[in-house]
Amino acid sequence: MIPINIITSTAVPLPLPNIDTDQIIPKQFLKRIERTGYEDFLFYDWRYNLEVPDHVEPRKDFVLNNPAYKGSQILIAEKNFGCGSSREHAAWAINQYGFLAVIAPSFADIFFSNAGKNGIILARLTEEEVETLIQRSTANPKHLITINLEAQTVTDDQGFHATFEIDPFRKHCLLNGLDDIGLTLLHEEDLDKFEAKHNNEFWLAPKSKVVA
Amino acid sequence: MNPNTPQALKPRTMFEKVWDAHVVVEPAGEPTILYIDLQLVHEVTSPQAFEGLRLTGRPLRRPDRHIATVDHNVPTTSVQDRLHIVDQIASAQINALRKNCADFGIEFFDTEAAEQGIVHMIGPELGATKPGMTIVCGDSHTSTHGAFGALAFGIGTSEVEHVMATQTLPQDKPKTFRINVEGDLPAGVTAKDIILNIIGRIGTAGATGYAVEYAGSAIRALSMEGRMTICNMSIEAGARAGMIAPDDTTFAYLKGRRFVPKDAAWNLAVEQWRALVTDEGATFDRELHIDAATLSPTVTWGTSPGMVTTIDATVPAITPDLDEADHKSYTRAYEYMDVHPGQPIEDIKVDAVFLGSCTNGRIEDLRAAAKIVNGYKVATTVRAMVVPGSQAVKAQAEDEGLDEVFKSAGFEWREPGCSMCLGMNPDILQPGERCASTSNRNFEGRQGRGGRTHLLSPAMAAAAAITGHLTDVRTWKFNSKT
Numbered sequence A: 001m002i003p004i005n006i007i008t009s010t011a012v013p014l015p016l017p018n019i020d021t022d023q024i025i026p027k028q029f030l031k032r033i034e035r036t037g038y039e040d041f042l043f044y045d046w047r048y049n050l051e052v053p054d055h056v057e058p059r060k061d062f063v064l065n066n067p068a069y070k071g072s073q074i075l076i077a078e079k080n081f082g083c084g085s086s087r088e089h090a091a092w093a094i095n096q097y098g099f100l101a102v103i104a105p106s107f108a109d110i111f112f113s114n115a116g117k118n119g120i121i122l123a124r125l126t127e128e129e130v131e132t133l134i135q136r137s138t139a140n141p142k143h144l145i146t147i148n149l150e151a152q153t154v155t156d157d158q159g160f161h162a163t164f165e166i167d168p169f170r171k172h173c174l175l176n177g178l179d180d181i182g183l184t185l186l187h188e189e190d191l192d193k194f195e196a197k198h199n200n201e202f203w204l205a206p207k208s209k210v211v212a
Numbered sequence B: 001m002n003p004n005t006p007q008a009l010k011p012r013t014m015f016e017k018v019w020d021a022h023v024v025v026e027p028a029g030e031p032t033i034l035y036i037d038l039q040l041v042h043e044v045t046s047p048q049a050f051e052g053l054r055l056t057g058r059p060l061r062r063p064d065r066h067i068a069t070v071d072h073n074v075p076t077t078s079v080q081d082r083l084h085i086v087d088q089i090a091s092a093q094i095n096a097l098r099k100n101c102a103d104f105g106i107e108f109f110d111t112e113a114a115e116q117g118i119v120h121m122i123g124p125e126l127g128a129t130k131p132g133m134t135i136v137c138g139d140s141h142t143s144t145h146g147a148f149g150a151l152a153f154g155i156g157t158s159e160v161e162h163v164m165a166t167q168t169l170p171q172d173k174p175k176t177f178r179i180n181v182e183g184d185l186p187a188g189v190t191a192k193d194i195i196l197n198i199i200g201r202i203g204t205a206g207a208t209g210y211a212v213e214y215a216g217s218a219i220r221a222l223s224m225e226g227r228m229t230i231c232n233m234s235i236e237a238g239a240r241a242g243m244i245a246p247d248d249t250t251f252a253y254l255k256g257r258r259f260v261p262k263d264a265a266w267n268l269a270v271e272q273w274r275a276l277v278t279d280e281g282a283t284f285d286r287e288l289h290i291d292a293a294t295l296s297p298t299v300t301w302g303t304s305p306g307m308v309t310t311i312d313a314t315v316p317a318i319t320p321d322l323d324e325a326d327h328k329s330y331t332r333a334y335e336y337m338d339v340h341p342g343q344p345i346e347d348i349k350v351d352a353v354f355l356g357s358c359t360n361g362r363i364e365d366l367r368a369a370a371k372i373v374n375g376y377k378v379a380t381t382v383r384a385m386v387v388p389g390s391q392a393v394k395a396q397a398e399d400e401g402l403d404e405v406f407k408s409a410g411f412e413w414r415e416p417g418c419s420m421c422l423g424m425n426p427d428i429l430q431p432g433e434r435c436a437s438t439s440n441r442n443f444e445g446r447q448g449r450g451g452r453t454h455l456l457s458p459a460m461a462a463a464a465a466i467t468g469h470l471t472d473v474r475t476w477k478f479n480s481k482t
């Protein structure tokens, strides 16, 4: 993971609540076995006109297709962003498209954890704060927002200032680009000890055929 | 720590007992490292995890704590279609799983194995799912396994890789939420109606951050199938997990299954499993009480599982208690679903009926539906299909002659898999088509782009197939003889 701290960028407003992972990345792209190349499928059903078979055309009225927002690294949405299916493809698609942060009043649980593992900052602001940012970014696509992870703030050049909570461990991992598996394996000794004892727990017997 | 050791001084909830027994270490300032007893693997969310292991040169720590099968992608049309999958990308994904399981030593149930089925069906069927365990899977409906008193939750692909490499997961402890459903369910009201009602009450984010325990006499009275239906949809209320205390119903279901202890070990296990139940005096962060007698058959009218109403009601209007965001969701849902406030639910006509999924693709579900269908014909305007959740369910149903009941009524009788629950295989709705579905999600496009989904119980789905519109099962005229 790449360390991340301060992002200053324009922001794409998506003023809808409950944006689920099926919308973020529709299921047909879940058949791929690669971990990369999802950027073109982000918000696929909203982003492209699919009426004419075999002729996929960007929808002019969808915000991602507005050239003014090109290169944005921040996405802003309403409450319960990322609900539904656990597909990590949603986080991959958001990240690979170029977004480094999502601002919303709340996020669904599994998406929240997937985003963190993919180096995406999720900033939870109040509904009013989100509303303000959505209005400003809608009115002016060039509107710049700054997210400072270290300071846990979201600011803009029109006097907007908000703070967000983030659990210190996740913050530490994002700031330093740490890999979760490596962190757990630092505790391998504890794990070996625990497992040796745990192997005898009654609810595990019998094990699967492989070691029976 | 064994859940029965007397060190449990403070009364604990079932969730806390299972959690405590799996804490490997609690590093200061970091999430708890929780041991995972079983990981279920399927073709869609695993290839990138295996790729990750290869890239980092990490071994799979405990192949014996993994079980794999194919479900999301497999065609359900015929055995022939499953053996020669036309969709090359789907086929490549299934082949990747075959190879990965062979390379890493994971027991794999292939397309035509007697054990094949939706992951959340086969865990319990094989007895791999047991009380007191921690179970994960790269699929949000892993909460299903909580019906056995296991702590089971869905995870993303990075976490799948994490479990493969370490057999643990860093986890923040969720809060606890008990939902008590007391009293007798009225006739025609099922587990599906209970859970749809709960989601309607608390909302799709109502249980976010919580592990839910379902309790009360109405839950106790449910079969394991019904309990699985309830726990399955916990995630639709945002819950991290849903759990139901193990009891005689649980033990009767598990006894004799393949991965379950035998003889003396079984008796010992049952004794210890009984001690998993929430202690008298244990407190929850939140509680909700529901009177079972007040429930009616329930359906979704909109594009989120929280947009529910009862079969005898009308499509709800936007009321002042809804916030602005809900206001927007409702307006969008009316349009997408092509329904309007005040429209009687029973007037909604359907084009398709889907009976299956890890929510309601079990034998009891097929029996309930067959009872409705018996002696009737599917409406000429409706395409109806039954997709058993697993090979075991399919075989059992065929043994009982249920397949004949469905087929002679005009239903398609399919091979096991996820099928139209998410439409990753060729089973999809066409734009504008409307489906009565026993699955768990009615999001926009879930069953096919532009498709419209109404979630309901198996009996209600069966009735809709016959009449061609959403129908109140409480007034159904059953044909007792075929």
Ligand code: SF4
Pocket (backbone or CB within 6 Å): B071, B072, B118, B119, B120, B139, B141, B357, B358, B359, B417, B418, B421, B422, B439, B440
């Ligand atoms: S049946 Fe549906 S919900 Fe269940 S695992 Fe398959 S796709 Fe997911």
